Amino acid sequence: MDVSSSTSASPGEASRPFLRAHGIVRRYNGVPVLRGLDLTADRGEIVVVYGPNGAGKTTLLRILASLIQPHEGTLALDGEDYEERAYIRARLMYCGHGTQIYEDLEPEENLRFFLALYGRAATDAELKDVLERVGLWRVRHLRAAGFSAGMKRRLSFARAMLLRPPLLLLDEPYTSLDAAGIEMVNDFLRDHAAAGNTVVMSSHSPELVRTLPHRAVRIRAGVLAADSDSARIDGADHVA
């Protein structure tokens, strides 16, 4: 299955948001964390979700990733309801606080295994290219167990660079990255969105995303507060 094919949107679809979450309620032991949250994201858009610790950023991203179900509310991706698990999951990728890396596998093995879950494979040239981009080419024959936290985070990102998912969900993606790593991530995200893909990420630092064309939203009391410092990129024009 070629997941990247859906990134070429037809003009008629431009009016409909690519990702649509409506009235999302999620409780933890009966206490609501999200209380009827609405969120939409267009193709080619980067949405950054802010909010204090415990505001529900991770819960929201995990709901968007189909890892947990909302207690109330509806979700749709590309016009398809989240009930259509296979369709949804072929189009999204989620990277949480954990890097999802297997410590006893080498970088290439990690990447190949991840792609296999999506029914995809990568050529040696593609793997070399992406490992060079994330700066792990010279350690390609080492197990990830010996990597620093930042190197694991880079390897985690390399998966997204290979998969190029139409919906990329990132929870605090800059964790443990150095300045060059942050630059690398931002370059990739800019490029990824410009190709018509959607990114939803959480962050607590406006500094780090400043160079990125994005729309900022804030979770307050379980709903999205009004968008702030909008710097929307005109996604529809950039669709490849």
Add this chain to the structure above:
Amino acid sequence: MSALPLRAGPWEKGMGILALVMLAAGSFWGLALAPHDAYQGSVSRILYVHVPSAWITFLAFFVIFVASIQFLRTRNLKYDTVAHAAALSGIVFNGLCLATGSIWGKFAWGTWWTWDARLTTVAVLFLIYAVYLILRSLIDDETRRARFAAVLGIIGFLDVPIIHFSVYWWRTLHQPASLLRPDSPRMAPEIMYPLLFMTVAFIVLFVHLVIAGRRMYEAERSLEIRRQEQVYEV
């Protein structure tokens, strides 16, 4: 915020009173009126507790099974409280069944424990009930607790007939079956009717306990939610 369910509803009260009356009447019938077993004497009257509690042991498993499937289908926590209350009552009846079986065994066969097929099955079920309750106690998040408990409730129920047959064949393939019959093959009606009556009384008691247990869990949950909401000042 909804009110705390501190008072028993009409069903809970009604079932409780009915259970009390039926248990008293059934006990009188079984202990005083019904004739005792020709061979075992008055000891056999323990059957009026032993057999109904065995039935409830299985019935509670079935209730957990149905409630677990309903929870997984609907994600409504109401079904999870039913399963939890049924497990808590079920393990009590299960323990009662084991204890009475053991006492009976002491008088009938001169030993506190025998690897009788049905008694062994009930003992394994006791372990599964215990693990079910232990598992619940280990999980803080209520939806995860409900999901995991439901999975165990379903697998556990499907296991019941498999356990029964494995234990039964284990006891019969090598030994003559005559040893395995604590009760006579054909039951006299004077014994059977009070037994049926007591079984119904136990079922009524079980229903009462499940309703009461559900109310208890819901009260606990409401209290916990109130406490948390005060902490977060929302």
Add this chain to the structure above:
Amino acid sequence: MWLKAAWALLRKDALIELRRRESLFSMAAFGVLSLLIYNFALPLDGDSAKEMAPGLLWVTVTFTAVLSLGKAFAGEKQNDAVDALVASPAPLPAIFLGKLAANLLFIGIIEILLIPLFLAFFPVATGFSWGWLALTLGLGTFGMATLGTLFSAMTVTLRSRELIFPLLLLPLMVPIIIAASHALSALIEQDMGAVSTWVQLLGIADTIFFVASLWVFEFLVED
């Protein structure tokens, strides 16, 4: 897609085991140790050995397997790798199948290692059919691994999971322990009627556990 994902998981787990050699070595050591301890602690000469051997073999296999089954999902929990599995388009039953296949592979290797040792320690008549032995062991192992994989996925997120895992697994696999050890007994005594009864029971139990596990697995990993 189904088999591809399951195959990828099996390959991945086999590769990791090949690197770490952790489970297999500790399982093998534990199995051999148990056999030795039985010899020290129990009067295993002559007829008593013949009677106890099948049960002891199953006890050894069970406890050895519990050792590795309990950790089957630990590698997926590290770095939250399980999130990537669940959020991927790979069907969840296929993921269960892949993990089950890996567990079967590891336990199978240990069994192949333990059985010759066992026959050396417990001299029982070996006039039985090896095909039936393989079938009995295979069915028993399949049922145990199915339940073990399921409960491993359940307990990996729990506190004190090393304690709760055997508590969950052992009562539920009572029928498998009974059927598999008595099938072995009957096999050694060449009582083929009893063997087929127990094999049938194992087959039915395996089918029920397997189908149910494929269905309920998603409720363990998806919230």
